[in-house]
Amino acid sequence: MTQSTQQAEQRFDPRTLEEAGRAFVSTWCRSQQEVAGHVPPSQLHALETISARPDISVRDLAAELHAIPSSASRLCDRLVAAGLLERLPNDADRRLVALRLTVAGEELMRDVARQRRRDLAAVLDRLSAEQRARLVDGLTAFADHVGQARH
Secondary structure, eight states, X not given: OOHHXXXXXXXXXXXXXXXXXXXXXHHHHHHHHHHHTTSOHHHHHHHHHHHHSTTEEHHHHHHHHTOOHHHHHHHHHHHHHTTSEEEEEOSSOXXXXXXXXXXXXXXXXXXXXXXXXXHHXXXXXXXXXXXXXXXXXXXXXXXXXXXXXXX
């Protein structure tokens, strides 16, 4: 074990990680609130999921959201009523419905992403190049391990 690794392990305190996590989540959520404050977080999460997986079924969306299909369907009803989501026949299986963002839904997701990038850049600009590189490396490793834990 290198000396820098030993020092890092000695400095590690779960409370420090919790505080850093809260700061990151707070910045992330503030962006959502500024742009999409009229859309509840559960609906915004659904829109983000559908944006990443166009034509997803309600059943698959429910699985992604860790919800029961009837709850996901009601959530979709509200998004359709808000003009952010559309339900389309699935080309492969007419019994299924494909979910897709409307133009307004896509615009909302672009606006949220743009605001997040601005908010994160405002913080990242205050870090040194080395701190930014370490942050990206750490978050990338964390994301890799989260993916492994899900599968």
